[in-house]
Amino acid sequence: MNLPLLKLMLKINMKGVSNYAFGSAFYIVIMFWLYPGIADNSGALNDLLASMPDGLVSAFNIQGGFGSMEAFISGEYYGLILPILLSIFTIMVSTGLMARLVDQGSMAYLLSTPTSRRRIAMTQASVLAFGLLMILLITTAAGYLGYFWFIGDRYEFDSSRFLLMNTVALALFIAIGGISFLVSSVANDEKKALGLSGAIVFGMFGLDMLGKISENVEWLRFASLFALYQPSEIASGGGNPLLSSAILLAVGIVAFAAGIVSFSKRDLPL
Amino acid sequence: MLIVDGLTKHFEGGKGITDVSFTVNQGEVFGFLGPNGAGKSTTIRHIMGFMKPDKGHVSIKGLDSWSKHSEVQKLIGYLPGEIAFIEGMNGKEFLTFLADMQGVDSSVKRARLIERLQFDASTPIRKMSKGMKQKVGIVAAFMHDPELIILDEPTSGLDPLMQQTFIELVLEEKAKGTTFLMSSHSFTEIERTCDRAAIIKEGRVVALNNMHELQSMQRKLVVIVFERNDDAKQFALTSGLPIVSQGDSRVTIAVQGNYNELIRRCANFEIRSIDVTAQNLEDIFMHYYDQKENAL
Numbered sequence: 001m002n003l004p005l006l007k008l009m010l011k012i013n014m015k016g017v018s019n020y021a022f023g024s025a026f027y028i029v030i031m032f033w034l035y036p037g038i039a040d041n042s043g044a045l046n047d048l049l050a051s052m053p054d055g056l057v058s059a060f061n062i063q064g065g066f067g068s069m070e071a072f073i074s075g076e077y078y079g080l081i082l083p084i085l086l087s088i089f090t091i092m093v094s095t096g097l098m099a100r101l102v103d104q105g106s107m108a109y110l111l112s113t114p115t116s117r118r119r120i121a122m123t124q125a126s127v128l129a130f131g132l133l134m135i136l137l138i139t140t141a142a143g144y145l146g147y148f149w150f151i152g153d154r155y156e157f158d159s160s161r162f163l164l165m166n167t168v169a170l171a172l173f174i175a176i177g178g179i180s181f182l183v184s185s186v187a188n189d190e191k192k193a194l195g196l197s198g199a200i201v202f203g204m205f206g207l208d209m210l211g212k213i214s215e216n217v218e219w220l221r222f223a224s225l226f227a228l229y230q231p232s233e234i235a236s237g238g239g240n241p242l243l244s245s246a247i248l249l250a251v252g253i254v255a256f257a258a259g260i261v262s263f264s265k266r267d268l269p270l
Numbered sequence: 271m272l273i274v275d276g277l278t279k280h281f282e283g284g285k286g287i288t289d290v291s292f293t294v295n296q297g298e299v300f301g302f303l304g305p306n307g308a309g310k311s312t313t314i315r316h317i318m319g320f321m322k323p324d325k326g327h328v329s330i331k332g333l334d335s336w337s338k339h340s341e342v343q344k345l346i347g348y349l350p351g352e353i354a355f356i357e358g359m360n361g362k363e364f365l366t367f368l369a370d371m372q373g374v375d376s377s378v379k380r381a382r383l384i385e386r387l388q389f390d391a392s393t394p395i396r397k398m399s400k401g402m403k404q405k406v407g408i409v410a411a412f413m414h415d416p417e418l419i420i421l422d423e424p425t426s427g428l429d430p431l432m433q434q435t436f437i438e439l440v441l442e443e444k445a446k447g448t449t450f451l452m453s454s455h456s457f458t459e460i461e462r463t464c465d466r467a468a469i470i471k472e473g474r475v476v477a478l479n480n481m482h483e484l485q486s487m488q489r490k491l492v493v494i495v496f497e498r499n500d501d502a503k504q505f506a507l508t509s510g511l512p513i514v515s516q517g518d519s520r521v522t523i524a525v526q527g528n529y530n531e532l533i534r535r536c537a538n539f540e541i542r543s544i545d546v547t548a549q550n551l552e553d554i555f556m557h558y559y560d561q562k563e564n565a566l
Contacts, residue, residue, distance in 0.1 A: 004370035012358060105354035109410070111320060112348040113371035116340040267321040270350070 002115050002123045009127045013093060017131040020089045024082065024135055025142030031076055032146025035069055039155050042066040055213035064232035069157040070165070071235040073143070078165050078231035083205065086135065086173045091197045093131055094180035097124040098263065099193035108270040117264035125181055125256045132173045140166045164241045165231045171248035172229040176201055178255025185259035188269050225251065271296045271418060271449045276326030277316055287312050287473040289326070294418075294451055299444055301460035301467030301481075302453040309473040310453040311351050314422050317451070318348060330418060347411035351422035351453070353403045361391040361398070361406045368410050376413040383409045386435065400427035408436065412443065419443065421452045425459055437462055457488065486527040491547045493522050497540035509535040522547075 038045065045066045049057055057063045061079025064071030098121070101107040110120050143162060151157055180197035187193035204224040211221030221227040228248055233239035272294040280286035287309040294300040304310045315321045317328050319339030328335040330342050355364050369376050384391050387405040398406070404427040411419055425433045440450060440463050454460050460467055460481075467484055469477040479487070496502040496519045506516050511532060514522040519542070525532055536544075 002371070004367060008356070008367055012356075101356075104357075105350065105352055106356045108318075108320070108348070108350045109355065109368060110371070111339070112318060112343055112346065113368065114340050114344045114373065115371060119340075265322075268315075270315060270318075270320045 001126065002119050005110065005115070005120065005123045006127065009097065009124065010130070013096075013127055013131055016089070016093065017134050020085060020131075021135045021138040024085060024139045027081065028073070028077055028139055028142045029146040029149075031073055032069070032143065033150045035072055036150060036155065038066055038072065039069075055215075058232075059209045059212045061230070061232050064235045067156070068235070069147070069151060069155055070161045071232065073162070074165060074231035074235035078169060082139070082169060083172075083226065083229070086132065086169070087176065087201045087205065089135065090128070090132065090173055090177045090180050091194065091201055093128050094177060094184045094197060095187075095190060095194045097128060098181065098184040098259075099187040100190045102188055102268060102270065103190040105270055107268065111268070111270070118260055121185060121260040121263045125260060128177050128181060129174060129256075132170065132177055136166055136170045136173075158235075158237075161234055161237065165234050168229050168231075168234065168241045168245050168248070171245040171252070172225060174252035175225050175248040175255065176204075176252075178252040178259065182255045182259035182262070185263040186266065271298075271331060272300075272317065272451060273329045274313065274317065274326075275328070277313060277323050277328060278325035279312060279316065279321060279323050285473070287470075290470065290473075290475050291326070292468045292475060292478055294449060296449055297444065297447045298466065299440065299450040299452065299464045301464035302451060302470065303455070303457065303460055303467050304453075304470035305455055308470045310455075310470060311422055312473075313470070314351070314420060314451075314453060317420060318346070319343075345417045347414065347416035347419040349407045349411040349419075349421045349424055353407045355395045355403070355406070357396065360394045361389070361402075364395060364406065365391065365409060365413065369413065372414045374414040376415070379415065380409060380413045383412055383439075386439065387432065401429065401432070404428055405432070408439075412439070416448070418449045418451070421450065423453055423455070425454075433459075457484075461485065489524055489526045491522055492525050492532065493520060493545040493547060494536060495520050495542040495544075497542050501539045505535065505539055511535060 042065070049062065049065055054063075060075070062075035064074050066072050066075075101110070111117065140163070143166075144159075147157055147159075179200060183197045183200065184193045187196070205226050207220045208224040208226035211218045211224070211227070225248065228244040230239050230244075234241050274290055274292050277290040278286075278288050280288075285307075290309070290313055292300070302310055302313070312321070316323055317330070317335055319328075319335045319342060322336050330345055333342050335342050356367075359367070365380055369380065387408065389402050389405045391406070393402065395403070395406075404424075408421075408424065411421065425436055428436060440452075444450065444463075450463075452460065452464065461484075464481055466478070466480045468475050469484075477484070477487075491514060494502075494505075496505065499519045502516065502519045502521050506513050506521050509523075511528075512524045514524050516522070523532065
């Protein structure tokens with residue numbers, strides 16, 4: 001870690017982090033606010049879900065139904081909007097932290113100071129991890145805030161399942177962050193890095209969705225990290241969220257380490 | 271101070287550098303001359319430890335610049351050929367950040383340099399002109415009093431007056447014992463500051479000489495305009511000097527070290543004006559390059 005660099009990078013990225021964090025917090029509070037109105041009609045809505053094709057329902061992660069708060073939020077936020085939001089954040093920030101500096105040439109200045117490449121890459125990686133942690137912490141906190149404001153004791157809410165959902169989401173994006181960071185660390189061209197991480201991340205997201213729509217192509221999901229993140233299962237108390245988190249974190253750590261090592265060993269066109 | 275030994279690096283597409291070797295002694299200003307694309311920046315990237323050589327090595331004060339790159343940086347001040355600062359900062363913020371990274375309190379010298387180069391350091395970087403960025407880059411390379419300063423095309427973008435200030439700056443630092451490596455595609459720029467220079471062409475060092483030798487090898491085109499057309503013809507026929515071109519009252523002669531002879535020949539005629547034309551590096555050392563090629 002390099003303190004001046006860490007301070008600067010946090011300052012540069014803080015605006016983006018807080019935009020995503022507050023956007024996410026705002027959305028989740030709105031969802032909690034909407035829930036009481038929906039919960040009163042949950043019977044009718046669950047019938048509607050039952051009438052839709054199973055594949056479609058599970059592809060959008062809404063199979064949890066509307067019976068409980070965490071089931072509702074798992075479908076309406078954690079299933080689709082949050083992963084997309086965090087994917088965009090991860091791809092943009094990881095590209096900005098490494099590939100952009102190499103492409104533009106400002107990396108030359110960082111490397112002309114007595115700091116090893118490894119430390120520079122570690123600092124940049126920690127900025128990405130810190131940003132993801134901040135966004136999810138603020139989102140989780142906003143969830144609790146929404147709960148106290150709008151739900152109280154009137155409706156069912158399993159707080160530990162909600163926390164687990166956030167934990168697996170964080171682990172998933174540490175893994176995805178690691179992969180985009182690795183791409184960004186070996187790229188000389190900012191646009192190529194952006195394109196490649198975008199293709200990988202949204203490709204995996206798409207594979208998971210396709211795999212869920214049809215049982216014939218369910219094997220597609222094995223190629224996707226998103227398969228380990230099933231918020232609706234967690235909401236209904238199923239799945240193995242702790243194992244999933246552990247696997248995702250391990251993938252993330254290996255990918256970050258690979259990014260740091262390959263950056264410190266490669267030729268830089270600066 | 272700096273030893274470049276047998277440095278070889280090939281890129282896809284056949285470009286690269288082959289067996290580049292030279293030594294820069296303590297307190298010396300060393301010029302690194304070559305046309306665009308000859309391999310100057312590639313060599314400098316190896317010296318900075320940005321690239322791993324295929325063969326050979328670079329050492330600075332005995333430290334290998336690839337394997338010990340972070341230790342080596344303590345000794346170096348660097349001005350990149352293409353300057354890129356971190357976005358969203360102004361000049362002052364960037365320099366302060368860099369000083370923190372360098373781990374040296376250089377605020378006094380930084381302020382002096384900014385005053386010397388006359389620019390407003392609080393200008394946001396994205397609004398800076400090429401010359402202004404160059405000035406920020408020069409401050410960044412000099413401010414922490416490094417032992418070795420590596421400058422890649424330092425005067426590009428600077429106006430002639432600033433180029434003069436820059437040269438003074440280099441000579442002052444040299445007097446304090448600082449070592450310099452300076453790349454350029456312009457001979458005149460190198461001529462005024464350097465003790466020795468290497469000429470690189472197509473990735474190979476073709477000449478390594480002290481400045482006096484290089485000056486005498488230098489080929490200049492002198493355009494002489496005579497008062498009378500007849501004189502021009504007469505001169506061209508009898509002077510025995512290599513005539514490059516001739517028209518009406520104008521004769522262009524290639525001179526290489528033999529200035530005295532030129533003056534003596536000219537003295538017999540009425541002359542209206544004399545011009546020395548600017549030339550690119552290949553032309554200046556054409557004769558020399560030719561000899562090399564013939565010898566091979």
